[in-house]
Amino acid sequence: MLVAAPQVRLPARDAVDRALAELERRLGSSKVDTSESGRNSHATDESEAIGRMPDAVVLAESTADVAATLTIAEKHGVPVTPRAGGTGRTGGAVPVAGGIVLATHTMGKILEIDRQNLLAVVQPGLVTADLHAAVEAEGLFYPPDPNSLKTCMIGGNVAENAGGPRAFKYGVTREYVLGLEACLMGGRVLRTGKRTIKGVTGYDVTALLVGSEGTLGVFTEVTLKLVPKPTEVATVLALFDDVRAAADAVRRIVAAGLVPRCLELMDGPTLVAVRNQGVAVDPRAQAMLLVEVDGNAGTQLDDALERLGNALTEGGSTIDVVAAQDASQRSRLWEARRQLSPATRKLAKYKLSEDIVVPRSRLVDLFVEVDRIGEETGVRHLTYGHAGDGNLHVNFLWNDESERPAVDRAIDGLMRATIRLGGTLSGEHGIGVLKAAYLPLEQSPELIALQQDLKRVFDPSGLLNPGKIFPTGHGSC
Numbered sequence: 001m002l003v004a005a006p007q008v009r010l011p012a013r014d015a016v017d018r019a020l021a022e023l024e025r026r027l028g029s030s031k032v033d034t035s036e037s038g039r040n041s042h043a044t045d046e047s048e049a050i051g052r053m054p055d056a057v058v059l060a061e062s063t064a065d066v067a068a069t070l071t072i073a074e075k076h077g078v079p080v081t082p083r084a085g086g087t088g089r090t091g092g093a094v095p096v097a098g099g100i101v102l103a104t105h106t107m108g109k110i111l112e113i114d115r116q117n118l119l120a121v122v123q124p125g126l127v128t129a130d131l132h133a134a135v136e137a138e139g140l141f142y143p144p145d146p147n148s149l150k151t152c153m154i155g156g157n158v159a160e161n162a163g164g165p166r167a168f169k170y171g172v173t174r175e176y177v178l179g180l181e182a183c184l185m186g187g188r189v190l191r192t193g194k195r196t197i198k199g200v201t202g203y204d205v206t207a208l209l210v211g212s213e214g215t216l217g218v219f220t221e222v223t224l225k226l227v228p229k230p231t232e233v234a235t236v237l238a239l240f241d242d243v244r245a246a247a248d249a250v251r252r253i254v255a256a257g258l259v260p261r262c263l264e265l266m267d268g269p270t271l272v273a274v275r276n277q278g279v280a281v282d283p284r285a286q287a288m289l290l291v292e293v294d295g296n297a298g299t300q301l302d303d304a305l306e307r308l309g310n311a312l313t314e315g316g317s318t319i320d321v322v323a324a325q326d327a328s329q330r331s332r333l334w335e336a337r338r339q340l341s342p343a344t345r346k347l348a349k350y351k352l353s354e355d356i357v358v359p360r361s362r363l364v365d366l367f368v369e370v371d372r373i374g375e376e377t378g379v380r381h382l383t384y385g386h387a388g389d390g391n392l393h394v395n396f397l398w399n400d401e402s403e404r405p406a407v408d409r410a411i412d413g414l415m416r417a418t419i420r421l422g423g424t425l426s427g428e429h430g431i432g433v434l435k436a437a438y439l440p441l442e443q444s445p446e447l448i449a450l451q452q453d454l455k456r457v458f459d460p461s462g463l464l465n466p467g468k469i470f471p472t473g474h475g476s477c
């Protein structure tokens with residue numbers, strides 16, 4: 001994991017000054033923030049990526065504002081970094097070439113909820129939890145639920161193709177994006193996709209834009225598919241004496257044909273953080289699975305729960321299986337799960353979190369590899385995450401700067417082990433700055449070159465979110 005700013009072309013000072021003067025004239029000075037505090041608060045995200053202080057933050061309030069910014073920035077050769085909630089974990093919203101941060105949190109409206117066609121049209125700065133609340137009040141459901149849901153925004157979710165605990169049953173953001181309005185560098189405005197479930201006209205440009213990490217276009221409107229809200233939900237907690245036994249139980253659950261909506265795993269060191277949050281967990285437990293099943297009235301949840309109980313206990317190393325007794329116990333458990341990232345951060349001075357994915361059948365092998373890497377490098381680690389998807393957050397913890405080279409070796413070892421196991425480097429956080437150097441481990445030079453060609457079609461001047469996804473000479477692995 002490399003945290004130095006990548007080598008990117010920096011804009012000339014006089015070009016930046018001309019662009020900012022023109023932006024102020026066009027948008028009004030209240031939308032162009034050049035204050036130190038404003039620039040500072042848009043210079044980082046929730047990752048360790050190091051950027052360059054932006055010269056200005058544009059607070060866009062409309063598609064016209066976004067298009068004007070991208071027109072003026074291209075004219076003067078100034079880089080633009082799109083931003084939504086700033087909760088990204090790989091530096092996607094971190095401006096690595098200075099220039100303009102294009103903030104979209106100022107575009108947070110729900111434009112439409114269409115009950116008949118089961119869709120919502122929203123602006124990119126809508127907080128994900130606010131969308132959940134609004135559609136659930138209408139008996140509808142938007143399943144993608146990144147654990148940062150109270151602070152991340154739909155634009156960022158689409159750009160990262162965000163997942164979350166419910167992805168095992170319902171899939172990730174991509175499955176819910178029907179259409180987009182996006183502005184390209186230079187100011188062209190495109191509408192992609194449709195308002196229907198079916199539709200195969202032309203290339204699927206919407207799918208290409210989802211997960212493009214702010215490098216192809218800036219979303220100004222998102223049309224999202226909704227589903228009916230499940231009426232029945234049950235949460236089950238299983239405790240194990242060994243993390244590999246918990247990983248094996250995941251395999252058994254899937255093999256039994258069960259499709260829980262969430263299948264979350266926490267290892268022993270993670271349970272320390274859970275206990276620190278005031279959740280009582282049996283001291284013998286070295287791993288926990290948090291499993292949630294849902295359905296609509298009339299579905300046989302009891303039958304699913306019984307089969308789930310059998311799959312959980314079959315391996316013989318289960319300490320306990322308990323169902324959450326009521327809604328408040330359920331929400332306490334989930335709150336503890338959703339707060340794991342900040343809670344585990346308190347266990348050491350420094351923490352780096354990876355989000356690798358392996359085929360579910362290789363979960364046990366992954367834990368063997370993580371233990372080996374920990375032993376070889378001496379780096380403390382803990383693991384939790386969306387085990388049903390094979391998507392785990394392997395976290396490395398350390399207290400002293402001198403340990404950093406060992407941490408880098410541990411991360412490198414993890415990336416290589418993931419690829420050996422048939423997995424992928426990122427399940428939901430994206431490549432951003434932090435994983436760019438590792439991209440060649442997973443993708444061929446031909447595939448990387450093809451994607452760079454596509455990038456040039458959308459953004460010939462290379463000014464939209466430079467330094468992201470593709471290795472740029474800031475080191476290699």
Ligand SMILES: Cc1cc2nc3c(=O)[nH]c(=O)nc-3n(C[C@H](O)[C@H](O)[C@H](O)COP(=O)(O)OP(=O)(O)OC[C@H]3O[C@@H](n4cnc5c(N)ncnc54)[C@H](O)[C@@H]3O)c2cc1C
Binds near residue numbers: 092146155163165218
């Ligand atoms: C505690 C915590 C828990 C998390 N849990 C999860 C999880 O369970 N699942 C998960 O997937 N992620 C998770 N994340 C990571 C993060 O929340 C997601 O990547 C999220 O989708 C980022 O959304 P954001 O609004 O914060 O985007 P930002 O961080 O602002 O931006 C992310 C990327 O999107 C681009 N972007 C932003 N707005 C636009 C736009 N309008 N148009 C085009 N591109 C744009 C940016 O340039 C950047 O590349 C977690 C993060 C934290 C801190």
